[in-house]
Amino acid sequence: MAKMPLLQIGGITDDMATKLETDFAPFPLLEQEDRAAFLADRGAEFEAILTNGHYGVPDDVAAATPNLKVVSSYGVGYDAIDADAFAERGILISHTPGVLNDEVAVTAISLWLAVYRALVPADAHARSGAWEKGEFPLTRSPMDRKVGILGLGRIGETIAAMVKAFRAEVHYHSRSKKDVPYTYHATPAALGEAVDVLIVITPGGPETQHIVDAEVLAALGKGGCLINVSRGSTVDEAALIEALQNGTIAGAGLDVFEHEPKIPQALKDMPERVVLLPHVGSATMETRAAMGDLTVRNLLQWKKDGTVETPVPECRVLNG
Numbered sequence: 225m226a227k228m229p230l231l232q233i234g235g236i237t238d239d240m241a242t243k244l245e246t247d248f249a250p251f252p253l254l255e256q257e258d259r260a261a262f263l264a265d266r267g268a269e270f271e272a273i274l275t276n277g278h279y280g281v282p283d284d285v286a287a288a289t290p291n292l293k294v295v296s297s298y299g300v301g302y303d304a305i306d307a308d309a310f311a312e313r314g315i316l317i318s319h320t321p322g323v324l325n326d327e328v329a330v331t332a333i334s335l336w337l338a339v340y341r342a343l344v345p346a347d348a349h350a351r352s353g354a355w356e357k358g359e360f361p362l363t364r365s366p367m368d369r370k371v372g373i374l375g376l377g378r379i380g381e382t383i384a385a386m387v388k389a390f391r392a393e394v395h396y397h398s399r400s401k402k403d404v405p406y407t408y409h410a411t412p413a414a415l416g417e418a419v420d421v422l423i424v425i426t427p428g429g430p431e432t433q434h435i436v437d438a439e440v441l442a443a444l445g446k447g448g449c450l451i452n453v454s455r456g457s458t459v460d461e462a463a464l465i466e467a468l469q470n471g472t473i474a475g476a477g478l479d480v481f482e483h484e485p486k487i488p489q490a491l492k493d494m495p496e497r498v499v500l501l502p503h504v505g506s507a508t509m510e511t512r513a514a515m516g517d518l519t520v521r522n523l524l525q526w527k528k529d530g531t532v533e534t535p536v537p538e539c540r541v542l543n544g
């Protein structure tokens with residue numbers, strides 16, 4: 225069987241490469257010395273792209289691949305792909321929903337606990353020997369809190385289920401009100417006002433750009449804690465820094481940033497109140513393996529019958 229050329233954007237695991245090798249011949253774009261020349265020479269050969277949520281499909285690639293039919297993206301967030309434009313071109317896009325819900329929820333809750341119980345400064349206190357000179361200050365209990373979930377989708381619902389173990393009262397805001405036993409708020413600010421901890425887990429992109437702004441942070445208020453495991457674009461980072469510096473809110477746990485991998489120095493300078501992670505929401509061996517499997521399955525299924533297992537909503541009508 226002839227192998228089909230596959231334009232690969234970003235890295236893939238050995239396991240993914242092995243599962244693809246009978247059907248596809250990957251061409252890693254980022255390893256090409258002259259990207260523009262490569263795309264001009266070979267772009268028309270590609271009917272399939274394998275990418276990830278970080279790289280998406282850049283404009284130069286979209287323009288250089290007139291025969292493109294499918295994009296399989298590793299990751300659930302696809303804000304780096306212009307899904308409407310691709311759907312209009314008749315191109316199927318798949319992503320990896322569901323398989324990472326538990327891991328991202330665990331990351332969100334870990335950030336919340338790390339901020340509340342000051343785990344990072346407490347570790348520094350123990351490690352540095354400061355403990356020999358004095359006790360570590362008391363922290364705040366995460367039990368019996370009001371937890372707000374901004375974006376009650378697949379991951380948001382998983383977070384809601386998990387925080388029940390902390391006897392949390394769950395509140396949420398989404399585009400639509402759901403049939404769930406949690407309290408709905410019509411705006412992000414109303415949600416912020418109602419809760420102690422606000423966990424952001426919407427998609428990124430223009431619709432949710434700065435959905436957490438100065439108004440939402442003011443509503444969250446003194447003592448409030450912001451957790452962001454969605455995309456850096458959802459939080460107005462300048463407003464967040466100001467809110468932390470002025471004591472408008474008490475703390476933050478952040479896995480994502482507006483200009484990744486750059487993190488503003490001001491956030492790094494508040495280790496006692498701000499916990500920072502390098503976008504590792506789903507980054508365990510087990511979950512990344514499951515994401516890799518689904519990414520590959522989508523390509524193999526498409527090669528077999530022209531459909532994918534997990535299309536993005538914008539492309540569902542194209543899926544068979």
Ligand code: NDP
Nearest residue numbers: 301375376377378379398399400426427428453454505506
């Ligand atoms: P879903 O599509 O299942 O859920 C998204 C939720 O966000 C839905 O409840 C949706 O509301 C809500 N939402 C969308 N747009 C808006 C808006 N404009 N205003 C208010 N609410 C909105 O996605 P997942 O739960 O699977 O994933 C969510 C996001 O998490 C991903 O898109 C990705 O960006 C991020 N993510 C981050 C990771 C990390 O490493 N930190 C890892 C994985 C995902 P409604 O239900 O009403 O449509």
